[in-house]
Amino acid sequence: MTEPILSVHNICKSFGALKASNDVSLDLREGEIHALIGPNGAGKSTLIQQIAGGLRPDSGTIRFNGADITRESTVARARRGLGRTFQISSLAMDMSVLQNAMLGALGRRGDALRFFTPVMKDSALLDVAHDALAQVGLEDFAAARTAELSHGQRRQLEVAVALTLSPRAFLMDEPMAGLGTEGSHRLMGFLDTLRQRAPILLVEHDMDAVFSLADRISVLVYGEVIATGAGPEIRVDPLVRSAYLGEEAEA
Amino acid sequence: MRAETILNAALLAMLVAVALWAWTADEPFIITLVTKVAIFAIAGIGLNLALGLGGLVSLGHAAFFGIGGYAMGILASHAQSYTPLMEWPLLVEGTKSMPVIWLVAILAGALTALVIGALSLRTTGVYFIMITLAFGQMFYYFAISWPAYGGEDGLPIYVRNGFPGLNTLDPIQYFALCFAVMCAVLLLVARIAASPFGLALSGARQNPQRVQAVGLVPYRLFLVAFTISGAITALSGALYADLNRFVSPTMFSWQTSGEIMIFVILGGVGRLFGPVAGAALFIALEHVLGGLSEFWHIYLGALLLVVVLFARGGLIGLVAGREVAHD
Structure with missing residues (x-):
């Protein structure tokens, strides 16, 4: 084994x-x-x-x-x-749902020290983020503010962020x-x-x-x-x- | 167009309009006031990067403001007395050229912020506030007790430094220069806020645990933000010293740190144009209320209380509403 x-x-x-x-x-x-x-x-x-x-x-x-x-x-x-989801939802509440997923994708790629390219237009990161949101069924809420999600949706988003890390x-x-x-x-x-x-x-x-x-x-x-x-x-x-x-x- | 975008454009237009009106009406004092707004706004934009985007409540940004001021003062004083800054191991002479002075101010501010940040960012919350305050005060007392550059009396510079192609002694031209620098800094910070770094920094402010779980180190993000923030505030210090043609330890005082923070809070923490609105309001109040009463700070304090209690988004938030999550 x-x-x-x-x-x-x-x-x-x-x-x-x-x-x-x-x-x-x-x-x-x-x-x-x-x-x-x-x-x-x-x-x-x-x-x-x-x-x-x-x-x-x-x-x-x-x-x-x-x-x-x-x-x-x-x-x-x-x-x-090691992808982790937390017992109490641990998300950036003032960000959009998509931005939270983007944060995960960015962490996965590991190049957060770039200052001049617009992150929300980075198609590689966007693909990963949208894909993760689609998998947990949150794609319709991508533009919503995270603080406005229901408790259950926040749990789904936790999982989606973990997914972006593959x-x-x-x-x-x-x-x-x-x-x-x-x-x-x-x-x-x-x-x-x-x-x-x-x-x-x-x-x-x-x-x-x-x-x-x-x-x-x-x-x-x-x-x-x-x-x-x-x-x-x-x-x-x-x-x-x-x-x-x-x-x-x-x- | 979003309400905030319109408001931002209106703010810029208003500054230019007031300056142009004062120019045609031959009111150089008003031009100086508007120039002050642009310079203070730059200091605030610097702090806002650390405070608004990074959540770092620094009460020591006077250190960077003062370093920018003294970078100008030291370089210009050597140039006007024709004495080199140092002769060995290599000859360094003073300069009256603004671009060089700005570069030195930015580098010195960044380096100082890197050191202060590396030590201060090991703490959080009220301890971070206190330790940045302590660093600011260290610079203040150092400047007071350092006789080479005027000590407590400060250091006058007789002629404003030069910028290629401009007559900087002409108030409207110096305003135009400061206004252009402010716009450039706004553009830079807007890009940073929308960059991968901006997203990661904003995440680290809202939830450091989340940022760690995706494999990013909050400390590093905060330190980079604090360094850029210090560099921007130092640049504004150099401009301010040139406006007054005078540098003094007051630039390092904790009241200065407080005032920079007031620009940010009045205008709107974390809003790109917040410090512009805040600095404009501050200078307007100082001018109007200061004319009515010597104790105009009482009214400023009351206004600050109202903003903190009822209008957390500051002036920008009041007019443009809550920030929307944008992609």
Whole structure:
């Protein structure tokens, strides 16, 4: 088997006495959606931040695309092809939808230090941006101001910006949050096809989405991965049931 | 045409009209006032690149304004006393040529802004404001205590520097020159704002996290913007010193930084012509209210409060409405 595109190896991260990541290992293989689930406070966001580069682990390594990226900055990881969407939409709100996508295309090309050519007439960048918007179904809103988009549309735009980077892997932090049934279904259909282009590490609370989409699921509880496996295995795993799924059923 | 475009054109036309009227009416003082507007507008356009596009609240732009002023003062004073600036390792003489002085001012301003920016941009928010203020004050006290070029008394230059083909001592000709420089700077900043760099900088202002996630480094973008901003403000300092034929440490004072910021805020933060409108309004108020009362700053303060509280887009925003997302 080939090396996984992303592998997290024995990551530990503590905040004082709190072990937010306790010897966490997981990997992401080509063509898969790997879902990361766990109750609130389980350390999902901490783990995602360590993978994306916002936090540095106390110990352990992170390899991406054949290279050790444990000590690299967020920017360096993005340049290696780690496409990220944020839990809380992180967009330039005063820009148009198209401009946000252009920003991604520009980042991908990496030549932001050009001062005299009009960027919004750069056909290479425009093609990438329009293409990404079309893929998520936002092409009709290209001229709209980002702040005027609905919550769901902002999530779609997050994904579109990640797409402009043509990443080697996606890191998606709760892309369905607040989308509503219809929006969720649309995005699910889209992610389902996206995994063929680049694998997705998906943090998600929507259990229907997770179980219908994910090839594999890792369950994080109190900073530890208590189980990793395909959906049906996870469903019947006694540890998971008592720690997590059971709580959901009671609630 | 967009309302803002019409307003911008009207602003330029108004400046020219007032200058021409004053010329025909033989009112050189009014021409000087309009020239001042053009020069202050350039300083504001410089700051607006950092403040409006980059979100960098610099309270130290007097440093660059003053450096431009002293670049003119030092070069011209050596030229008028026929003493070389330095003789070893190579002979550098003073000059009375504006293009050379401008170039020196721009380079000195850019270099200073690069150094100040490299250190200041490690901080954000109120710390950035304080550290830029501190740098400005360092230059102020240095200029006061440096006797070679007048110290506290400042440095007079007897004859205005020359520009090929123009009689710069003629007020209307010097106005035309400053106005042309202002238009060139406006054009330059408009291009920068619409460039890939402008998009990335604007993104970094609105959401640094987003810019990092697409693989760009906000610090680098901010530093480049701050450097260009400093260079433009230094150019305006050189023009201002030439207008007065006098340089003094006051150009470095924090009140000067504040005034440059007032031009931007009055006119409209982040609007291309904001500083032009702001500087025009400032000079008009100074002239009209200053004639009524010595304490005209009270009215300026009240106006500033009204703008900050009720008209965030400044004068331009008030007339032309909110900025549209344009492609």
